[in-house]
Amino acid sequence: MAKRTAVIDLGSNSMRMAIFERTSRYAFHIIGEFKMKVRLGEGAYEHGGEIAQKSMQKACEALSEFKNIAQNYKCTKIFAMGTSALRDAPNASELISMARKELGINLKVVSGKDEATFGGVAALNLLEPLEEFVTLDIGGGSAELALVSGGKITDAVSLNLGTVRLKELFFDKKNLNAAAPFIKEAFKSLPKNFKSKNLVAIGGSLRAISSAIMSAQDYPLKTVHNFAYKFQNHKNFIENLARASVLELGKFGIKKDRFDTIREGALIFLGAVDAVGAQNIYTSGAGFREGVFLSDILRPTRKFPPNFNPSVRSLQDRFLLDDNKTIVKYAKDLFAALKPLHGLEGRYESELAVAARLHSVAQCLGFYGEHASSAFFVLNALNYGFSHAQKCLVAVIIAQNGKKTSSEFERFKNLLPSEDVVRWLSFILALAKNLDANCAHKKLEFEFINHTLQIYGAKELFMAKENIKKMTKPDTFAICFA
Amino acid sequence: MAKRTAVIDLGSNSMRMAIFERTSRYAFHIIGEFKMKVRLGEGAYEHGGEIAQKSMQKACEALSEFKNIAQNYKCTKIFAMGTSALRDAPNASELISMARKELGINLKVVSGKDEATFGGVAALNLLEPLEEFVTLDIGGGSAELALVSGGKITDAVSLNLGTVRLKELFFDKKNLNAAAPFIKEAFKSLPKNFKSKNLVAIGGSLRAISSAIMSAQDYPLKTVHNFAYKFQNHKNFIENLARASVLELGKFGIKKDRFDTIREGALIFLGAVDAVGAQNIYTSGAGFREGVFLSDILRPTRKFPPNFNPSVRSLQDRFLLDDNKTIVKYAKDLFAALKPLHGLEGRYESELAVAARLHSVAQCLGFYGEHASSAFFVLNALNYGFSHAQKCLVAVIIAQNGKKTSSEFERFKNLLPSEDVVRWLSFILALAKNLDANCAHKKLEFEFINHTLQIYGAKELFMAKENIKKMTKPDTFAICFA
Numbered sequence: 001m002a003k004r005t006a007v008i009d010l011g012s013n014s015m016r017m018a019i020f021e022r023t024s025r026y027a028f029h030i031i032g033e034f035k036m037k038v039r040l041g042e043g044a045y046e047h048g049g050e051i052a053q054k055s056m057q058k059a060c061e062a063l064s065e066f067k068n069i070a071q072n073y074k075c076t077k078i079f080a081m082g083t084s085a086l087r088d089a090p091n092a093s094e095l096i097s098m099a100r101k102e103l104g105i106n107l108k109v110v111s112g113k114d115e116a117t118f119g120g121v122a123a124l125n126l127l128e129p130l131e132e133f134v135t136l137d138i139g140g141g142s143a144e145l146a147l148v149s150g151g152k153i154t155d156a157v158s159l160n161l162g163t164v165r166l167k168e169l170f171f172d173k174k175n176l177n178a179a180a181p182f183i184k185e186a187f188k189s190l191p192k193n194f195k196s197k198n199l200v201a202i203g204g205s206l207r208a209i210s211s212a213i214m215s216a217q218d219y220p221l222k223t224v225h226n227f228a229y230k231f232q233n234h235k236n237f238i239e240n241l242a243r244a245s246v247l248e249l250g251k252f253g254i255k256k257d258r259f260d261t262i263r264e265g266a267l268i269f270l271g272a273v274d275a276v277g278a279q280n281i282y283t284s285g286a287g288f289r290e291g292v293f294l295s296d297i298l299r300p301t302r303k304f305p306p307n308f309n310p311s312v313r314s315l316q317d318r319f320l321l322d323d324n325k326t327i328v329k330y331a332k333d334l335f336a337a338l339k340p341l342h343g344l345e346g347r348y349e350s351e352l353a354v355a356a357r358l359h360s361v362a363q364c365l366g367f368y369g370e371h372a373s374s375a376f377f378v379l380n381a382l383n384y385g386f387s388h389a390q391k392c393l394v395a396v397i398i399a400q401n402g403k404k405t406s407s408e409f410e411r412f413k414n415l416l417p418s419e420d421v422v423r424w425l426s427f428i429l430a431l432a433k434n435l436d437a438n439c440a441h442k443k444l445e446f447e448f449i450n451h452t453l454q455i456y457g458a459k460e461l462f463m464a465k466e467n468i469k470k471m472t473k474p475d476t477f478a479i480c481f482a
Numbered sequence: 483m484a485k486r487t488a489v490i491d492l493g494s495n496s497m498r499m500a501i502f503e504r505t506s507r508y509a510f511h512i513i514g515e516f517k518m519k520v521r522l523g524e525g526a527y528e529h530g531g532e533i534a535q536k537s538m539q540k541a542c543e544a545l546s547e548f549k550n551i552a553q554n555y556k557c558t559k560i561f562a563m564g565t566s567a568l569r570d571a572p573n574a575s576e577l578i579s580m581a582r583k584e585l586g587i588n589l590k591v592v593s594g595k596d597e598a599t600f601g602g603v604a605a606l607n608l609l610e611p612l613e614e615f616v617t618l619d620i621g622g623g624s625a626e627l628a629l630v631s632g633g634k635i636t637d638a639v640s641l642n643l644g645t646v647r648l649k650e651l652f653f654d655k656k657n658l659n660a661a662a663p664f665i666k667e668a669f670k671s672l673p674k675n676f677k678s679k680n681l682v683a684i685g686g687s688l689r690a691i692s693s694a695i696m697s698a699q700d701y702p703l704k705t706v707h708n709f710a711y712k713f714q715n716h717k718n719f720i721e722n723l724a725r726a727s728v729l730e731l732g733k734f735g736i737k738k739d740r741f742d743t744i745r746e747g748a749l750i751f752l753g754a755v756d757a758v759g760a761q762n763i764y765t766s767g768a769g770f771r772e773g774v775f776l777s778d779i780l781r782p783t784r785k786f787p788p789n790f791n792p793s794v795r796s797l798q799d800r801f802l803l804d805d806n807k808t809i810v811k812y813a814k815d816l817f818a819a820l821k822p823l824h825g826l827e828g829r830y831e832s833e834l835a836v837a838a839r840l841h842s843v844a845q846c847l848g849f850y851g852e853h854a855s856s857a858f859f860v861l862n863a864l865n866y867g868f869s870h871a872q873k874c875l876v877a878v879i880i881a882q883n884g885k886k887t888s889s890e891f892e893r894f895k896n897l898l899p900s901e902d903v904v905r906w907l908s909f910i911l912a913l914a915k916n917l918d919a920n921c922a923h924k925k926l927e928f929e930f931i932n933h934t935l936q937i938y939g940a941k942e943l944f945m946a947k948e949n950i951k952k953m954t955k956p957d958t959f960a961i962c963f964a
Contacts, residue, residue, distance in 0.1 A: 029848050030849045031848070031849060032845070033849050037948065058944075061942075062944065066920075068922055069921045073803075073921075222851060223850065285850075318846060322554075363513055364513070365863050366512060366862060366863045366865070367512045367513060368512075368705065368707075368767075369705075373858075380847055380855055381848045383848070383850075438548075440550055460543075462544065462547060463516070463547050466519065
């Protein structure tokens with residue numbers, strides 16, 4: 001039932017579009033992202049927010065191309081939302097009617113509070129599970145903050161603090177010293193309840209800072225979504241970045257197309273961390289556009305049903321030839337039965353279960369190297385609702401396929417539990433797979449007595465026996481098929 | 483229209499099954515492979531080929547499990563074929579009627595000539611394009627050779643030379659010295675026309691030898707199918723392997739489950755290379771089972787239509803959201819128009835075209851890291867009909883995405899043309915992609931005059947212009963949108 005939705009976000013700096021594909025009721029993934037530097041806010045901050053005719057023309061051209069792309073992708077819905085620049089502009093209605101008349105696009109102006117809430121919806125549903133946090137989404141014209149407490153969005157505000165705004169008001173005029181007090185002043189209007197040790201960083205500037213930190217420390221994953229760090233450890237780096245000259249930015253690991261406004265972004269970020277009292281930063285690749293999309297599919301609660309994960313389900317919908325239910329059950333039961341032997345914490349059961357469900361996700365790509373490929377799929381697509389540590393663990397359990405160790409283990413070592421833990425989890429999954437090697441989906445029962453794993457109901461599993469005989473066990477015990 | 487076919491191969495040593503999924507008329511890929519060591523030939527060579535009751539029982543159990551798997555995969559056809567051990571056995575009919583009565587499986591005995599022909603069909607259709615070669619498929623009980631000349635199978639024979647046979651007749655009796663003359667004698671019956679400088683190596687033993695050579699030289703790809711080498715360069719290695727003691731086999735990079743018969747395989751291989759006069763060895767991961775499957779779908783010619791590649795088409799069927807025809811056309815036209823500048827050989831156009839067609843093959847996995855993921859898909863699934871060098875070039879053109887170089891280039895350097903060539907091809911693809919960034923599928927024309935690439939019909943491609951402005955060109959020239 002693949003249905004596609006386009007969400008267009010007309011900001012002060014750029015116009016962006018994300019195309020979401022839904023593979024079942026709540027499962028989705030993004031299949032395309034597009035960006036054009038429309039610079040709607042260019043020159044506007046000194047002219048009462050008035051959008052220049054040239055910018056308006058550019059916005060229409062971009063909208064037209066985006067619409068064409070959305071149609072080409074057969075999107076059945078297009079949401080087009082204007083944020084800060086459009087809110088500020090006395091001549092916004094001109095652009096809105098151009099969009100409607102010339103393109104048939106219903107361009108909506110989003111209030112600052114709603115914009116902040118959309119960011120909160122994205123973070124709440126798509127980050128690793130967190131109950132208490134403040135989101136910060138820095139745009140070209142404004143910054144949005146949402147307060148989440150007890151797993152609910154309890155407040156949301158928008159401040160007139162954006163990268164392009166700061167650039168035009170201070171940086172372009174070489175009047176940098178006035179920027180910090182301006183930011184401090186703006187954060188004074190932040191309600192006093194916006195306090196949290198967790199800050200969720202949304203938007204291109206903050207993603208660029210996270211990417212720079214990741215590459216500086218040779219981080220083993222490339223995905224910026226869900227990259228978390230302690231602010232204290234990188235405070236100097238961010239302060240130096242904010243004070244750097246343009247020529248120095250490359251040294252900070254910042255990409256060229258961010259040079260124009262990264263320092264402004266860093267300054268606002270520093271102000272927000274201070275105002276919120278944040279210690280832990282969680283990077284979110286998902287923000288406003290995801291929030292708009294989710295608010296549509298998750299009406300009225302704006303939350304996924306309990307225990308639902310959109311990435312797991314969407315991987316299953318797209319790629320799995322089998323739901324692997326038998327193997328998930330064997331893996332869980334084996335984890336419980338072998339507990340006296342492995343002694344692992346109960347929390348690992350959930351990563352084991354996800355690994356069991358997705359272990360064959362790349363079977364569709366071909367039989368050869370299936371474990372490594374499935375791990376690759378997990379590393380690249382198990383993005384929502386899992387921390388990096390969880391995602392890597394799931395991938396390595398699959399890749400290692402019951403072996404003692406793996407190149408994947410070495411690669412992600414710093415994010416993983418000990419070699420022993422990984423080996424046990426991977427062994428249990430491989431054992432579970434082998435027990436269903438003939439796809440008989442038997443009702444098996446497991447018991448561990450006298451140093452022996454008794455497997456009841458397995459007498460006629462000849463292929464299983466042959467495969468299991470070849471396995472190397474992580475500890476000394478016997479396996480008996482009864 | 484995904485249709486699945488199971489091909490079961492009941493050999494002297496093991497029973498194997500491959501499950502083929504067809505995604506369109508001729509396009510297919512393998513989604514599962516299964517193996518059980520039935521050892522049908524065990525002890526038979528000294529008892530007039532008679533299959534022991536125990537082995538027969540084991541074969542039936544394995545067949546039953548295989549049938550269950552095939553049904554679970556919803557295979558609409560099951561081909562079950564018995565080879566050497568069944569041909570030799572005076573009591574074969576007993577097993578055949580057991581299979582029919584107890585399992586409803588029609589187990590066919592394949593003649594030696596047909597078995598050899600099936601191997602030839604697989605090599606001819608699934609290896610990199612070769613017109614002249616001899617295939618050698620070493621099994622447990624026999625070795626099959628097919629002669630291909632002018633792109634056609636012109637002869638096929640089976641010799642009673644198998645690894646299990648040699649093991650039982652000579653190795654198990656510590657009578658190794660008698661093995662070589664026995665092999666030499668057997669090859670005397672090979673028709674004199676079986677001469678070629680190209681030998682295609684099929685079967686587990688020869689794949690194991692290729693794998694060992696690959697890991698000894700730190701080969702950058704893991705796929706053994708289409709791994710090619712000069713026999714002369716590895717002659718000593720193979721001779722030493724044939725003479726090694728079991729305890730030494732690990733040092734040769736041979737996996738444990740091959741220890742029992744790898745030396746026998748190496749000996750037969752040496753005999754064949756000598757008899758055929760081969761210089762170049764091409765490893766084929768495809769053999770008897772693929773030949774059976776192909777002979778069914780490619781009736782009556784047993785060849786794919788001209789210019790058809792099953793891997794490209796099957797990747798397209800499975801994963802592509804768009805057929806990328808516009809981008810393929812732009813890439814080809816740009817390659818031609820920019821010829822005065824890049825001066826590349828015309829043959830690179832075909833890899834460029836395949837890269838253009840498959841550049842977005844991993845878009846289904848998600849937008850982030852799409853180039854690297856698409857390259858991964860190509861490296862893992864573009865297996866049939868391409869040499870390793872071609873496959874790597876296609877992958878790196880995609881991964882590099884117009885950049886100067888890439889980690890993928892570094893990794894596959896030894897298999898690739900020069901950095902300049904790769905950079906140009908990758909630049910052309912990135913340019914072609916950007917020109918269709920808005921999916922308008924315009925009719926564009928290209929001309930290179932006065933150090934300027936003129937692009938006609940591109941005036942309104944705003945996104946294209948913005949993206950192309952950011953590209954780094956591999957040489958000094960202007961781009962003009964007219």
